[in-house]
Structures are given as C-alpha cells and as structure tokens.
Amino acid sequence: MKNKYVDLIEQSFEFPNEEFTVEDNELYWYGVPLMDLIKQYGTPLRVSYLPSIAKKIQRARRMFNVAMAKVDYNADYHYCYCTKSSHFSFVMEEVLKHGVHIETSSAFDINILESLFESGQLKPDTFVICNGFKRPHYVENIQNLINLGFENVVPVLDNKFELDLLLNEFEPQFKVGIRIASEEEPKFDFYTSRLGIRYNDIIPYYCEKIQNNPQVELKMLHFFINTGIKDTAYYWNELNKAVNLYCEMKKICPSLDSLNIGGGFPIQAHLDFVYDYDYMAEEIVAQIKAICTQNEVPEPHIFTEFGSYTVGESGAMLYSIVNQKQQNDRELWNMIDSSFMTTLPDTWAINQRYVFLAINNWDSEYQRVHLGGLTCDSEDFYNAEAHSNAVFLPTMKEDTEQYIGFFHMGAYQESLSGFGGIQHCLIPAPKVVVIDLDENGEYVTKLFAKEQSYKSMLKILGY
Ligand SMILES: Cc1ncc(COP(=O)(O)O)c(C=O)c1O
Numbered sequence: 001m002k003n004k005y006v007d008l009i010e011q012s013f014e015f016p017n018e019e020f021t022v023e024d025n026e027l028y029w030y031g032v033p034l035m036d037l038i039k040q041y042g043t044p045l046r047v048s049y050l051p052s053i054a055k056k057i058q059r060a061r062r063m064f065n066v067a068m069a070k071v072d073y074n075a076d077y078h079y080c081y082c083t084k085s086s087h088f089s090f091v092m093e094e095v096l097k098h099g100v101h102i103e104t105s106s107a108f109d110i111n112i113l114e115s116l117f118e119s120g121q122l123k124p125d126t127f128v129i130c131n132g133f134k135r136p137h138y139v140e141n142i143q144n145l146i147n148l149g150f151e152n153v154v155p156v157l158d159n160k161f162e163l164d165l166l167l168n169e170f171e172p173q174f175k176v177g178i179r180i181a182s183e184e185e186p187k188f189d190f191y192t193s194r195l196g197i198r199y200n201d202i203i204p205y206y207c208e209k210i211q212n213n214p215q216v217e218l219k220m221l222h223f224f225i226n227t228g229i230k231d232t233a234y235y236w237n238e239l240n241k242a243v244n245l246y247c248e249m250k251k252i253c254p255s256l257d258s259l260n261i262g263g264g265f266p267i268q269a270h271l272d273f274v275y276d277y278d279y280m281a282e283e284i285v286a287q288i289k290a291i292c293t294q295n296e297v298p299e300p301h302i303f304t305e306f307g308s309y310t311v312g313e314s315g316a317m318l319y320s321i322v323n324q325k326q327q328n329d330r331e332l333w334n335m336i337d338s339s340f341m342t343t344l345p346d347t348w349a350i351n352q353r354y355v356f357l358a359i360n361n362w363d364s365e366y367q368r369v370h371l372g373g374l375t376c377d378s379e380d381f382y383n384a385e386a387h388s389n390a391v392f393l394p395t396m397k398e399d400t401e402q403y404i405g406f407f408h409m410g411a412y413q414e415s416l417s418g419f420g421g422i423q424h425c426l427i428p429a430p431k432v433v434v435i436d437l438d439e440n441g442e443y444v445t446k447l448f449a450k451e452q453s454y455k456s457m458l459k460i461l462g463y
Pocket of ligand 1: 082085103131224228262263264265305306307308309411
C-alpha cells in the first residue's frame, strides 16, 4: 500500500523537481541538504538562498527582451527591485550585483541607498524610482540623492501636492513620474486605488504644473495593479487604459518616454502552481506596442518593479515539531518551535499559503495534522494548503525529531512582522542563515543573525 509521506507527495505533485529532491528520506532544496543546515544551526531557522535571486532577474530580463524582439519593439526594458519586499543587506547587495535599478517606498530606503553608494555597490546612474507618499523626510532624502549626483532619480508623484514639496528650496533640475490611480478589481472594497492621481486629473495637472516648469521633466507614467499581473480582462483593460493615457500625454509631453507597470509577477505558492510568464511578458509588450503604433507614438521604455518575484522564492522558514497534542478525536496538533503570526505573518493576515514540506522521515506513513504556533493567539495556526484543505506530515514517532519547511516566503514577511522587534508573546525572531555558491558551485552558508535575545527585546521595552 502506498501510504508513506513520499508516496503522497509524489502522487500529488510533479515531484521531485529542479528545486526539491529527496535523498535518504530527507529533503534537499536547490541541492542543499536541509538536515545538515538544521544540524549546524538548529531551528527555528530563516534561510535565504541567494542564487535564486540572480536566476529570477535573468529570467525576467530574458523574457521581456525576447518579447520585445518578437514585435520589433524600439525601446528598452529596465528591471527594478522593489526594496520593500526585503531590505536585508544580503538581498540588496545581491540584486545590485546583477545591475538592477531600484524602487523605493519611504525615507529610510534612501538612507539604505546612500550606504550602498558609499560602499561602492550602487552606481549613480542607477534609476531610483521613488514611489510612495512623500513626507518631508522622504522629500529631503530624495533631494539629497539628486545632490549626490544620482542623475536618474525619478520621484513618482503620488498626489498633486508632492511636486511643490520637491521644488521647495531646491535648485537642480530633476525628472518626475506620475502614478495613475488604477481601478481596483471589481470584487475589492473600493473602486479606485487610493494610490496615485486619478486618470482625469493627470493631463490638466501636467499642463498646469509641469509643462512650463523648466526645472522638472516628466519622464514616466506608472501604474500598479494591486492584485498582480494576471491574464484577466480586468488586467488587460487597466493596461490598455494606462497605455492609451501614455499615448495621449506623449503628444503634449516630448520628455515622457517610460511606462512603469509596477510589480505583481506571481510566485509559486504550491507545487502545482502554473503560470505562463513568457506568455504574459509577450502579451504585455505586444499590447503596448500595438496601442502605441495605432496612436502613432513611439513605444515607451518598460520598467517593472518586481518584489515577490525577485526575492520570494529565495526564502525558507524551517521549524521543528516540539510536541503533538490530540485535542479531540479528529484534531491533532503539531506544535512548532516558533510562531506563524510572527515569522510568516501573511499566513495570518491574508491567508497566504506557501510550499510546505516535511524535511525528514519521508519514508514514514503520513497523517493529517493542524500546525500550531507558540503564541497564545488562537489565530496562530496553519492547517490548509493552497491545493487542499488539509496539511499532511509524516506520522510522529516517539524519540524521532520532525522538521518542516515553508518555502518561497522570502518577500515581505520580516517587514510585516518587524524582524528583531517586539514579537507577539515575545517569541524571538529566528536565526537567519544565508546560502550562496562558491566559485566551484558548492554551497556555502553564513550566519547572518543570531536568534533574537531577551536582552534586545527588553531594551526596546525600556527595561
Ligand atoms: C508601487 C509598487 N511597486 C511594486 C510592488 C511590488 O509588488 P510585488 O511584490 O507583487 O512584485 C508594490 C507592492 O506593493 C508596489 O506597491
């Protein structure tokens, strides 16, 4: 009878695959034996596999460039990394090695960029697309960056007041973008995004405030679809509206030469996830080209700001099961040695699911379980997968440790949980280990952060 955990996974998914393999009943991730990591560093353990980042950047560039070649597109593709998805220095340093441009969201982002500039890792010709609502500190930092010699800083105006703030007591000429307030998906709580300037106001605003101001040059239109880049009528409709507006504006604004389509390339949240990235890139590029041709307008440079797509699949969170609790005849709880709410906050906030696998004991029979976190919060659990309403793990045996992994969680989780800050029930932030490949292609690991200490938390709390 096929009732082992390995049978379940092999029957449910295309498994093994390029990323996940099993040897001697233990899981390997990108060729890294995870049990070795656990033996060396213990759990809970947050792992970052850097080579995945490079691969994603190269893949997107290839897809957009191929798509452009297919329709004879006469402008360039620019890959920006959206810093808010992970600000860790090892991520920023890795993306910059691959020559990406940067998208920022708030004042401190610019301080990070200054630090990377001082260490020689960020070049002053990098495009820095400054999104987000601009409070005075952010405005000042943007101005400082321009003064430092960054010639491609593009503050994207999120509202009609920001330009005046940027111009205040500031002499140099600079470029700007305008964010279009896109329509939300029909099932959303609102009709129009609160981010950006409404469609009908953009041209009058440009004519009134930018057209005759020699200090400012409008370079970019920006739109971002909250629900991501999807093959839906809604997405194509929004793209069409944005490109049509671009064409209309280009006729009165010769400096305008770029369209930023934001982030939103999805990532694999379960093993049978299917998404045709090549088709989407081709369709986006072809539609932009076709609309521009119809309007007799030269096609724009295309910018993307992929966050999850860049860094999501490089992250894993490993836990051990510390105990098993049978709470009634049907509900069996496997308790992890950390908290879902603090280490994977999206599981709680937006019901996000991740690729989830056992790390050892693949030859054991499987059982259905609920996974519980250590906080006292009744919401601190994980008991359904993206592809099913249940979670299965190898059956627990006495004196045998069980380890589990959540994969592709590399984006947003630390920013949302406030890594190293106060955590729910004071469950400490986990150890962080970074994996890279050496010149021989062998993996090497480095401890980036120890598990959070009680002292650091007490200090924040004023003790
Ligand atoms: C303006 C903007 N660009 C890019 C992104 C990145 O989105 P994703 O991580 O889905 O690629 C976001 C995410 O909120 C955003 O608001």
